[in-house]
Amino acid sequence: MYPRGIEYRASQVMQGAICLVFLAGAYTRNLSVVVNSLLAIGVTFLPAILQRDWEIRLNPLLGLWLTAAVLLHAIGMLGPYNYINWWDHVTHTLSASVVAAVGYVSARVFDEYSDAVHFPPRFLFVFILLFTLAAGVFWEVLEFSARLAAEALGVEEVLVQYGLGDTIVDLVFDTVGAMLVALFGTPTLSETIESLTERLEQARP
Structure with a gap:
């Protein structure tokens, strides 16, 4: 098991950002934002589940890598996909x-x-x-x-x-x-x- 370092903290911050995307989607009643952000936050827990329940050793960068991917997708549903x-x-x-x-x-x-x-x-x-x-x-x-x-x-x-x-x-x-x-x-x-x-x-x- 790897020690929890800066990668873990960064992943937590990004999980918080996904939660904010979900709240923005709920506030604006945007179904696509709500669904995609919920799926995104669920995916971010996969590394922890693999390490805890399956005792699989994962490089901390993998969790950061996965969380960054789903965070950018969730943010994209707010509008960047259309404008950037x-x-x-x-x-x-x-x-x-x-x-x-x-x-x-x-x-x-x-x-x-x-x-x-x-x-x-x-x-x-x-x-x-x-x-x-x-x-x-x-x-x-x-x-x-x-x-x-x-x-x-x-x-x-x-x-x-x-x-x-x-x-x-x-x-x-x-x-x-x-x-x-x-x-x-x-x-x-x-x-x-x-x-x-x-x-x-x-x-x-």
Whole structure:
């Protein structure tokens, strides 16, 4: 277990900021802000749950990384997505890097745990890109479906989709996030990979 340092405090501050976004959404009766901020604050507790209930060792930067991604998304629902051109690019890059980290850790743990498979570095690089793009496509489909459902029901959209051009740009920045993890994510994720592998070994029949 890592000691609680500045990363933990920074994550707490960002959790407070997400709560303020929720209150702003509730005050203005903005359903999309309320729903997205509630989901965001829930996601920020995942690292603590993994460490407490599953005894998984996580680098403190991972919690900060995840919280920053969902905070920027929650703030974006207040208006920056509509008025700041680059806001969507930053949030997609950060969110995609989180997804890429999940894919990378999963593949590496499976590689370490099983003697039947071996993933060379080049395969892992391609896998991370494809895994992240697949998740990105799923998200875009989800946004499109949410828009159609909102229009059919005559309610406010919870997720906003701006068309095919925006989708292509989003996937480009998803790729950027994946490449950052593939190139530089190993040191931050190595402790988590080792910890998860140990847990699987303990559970091996």
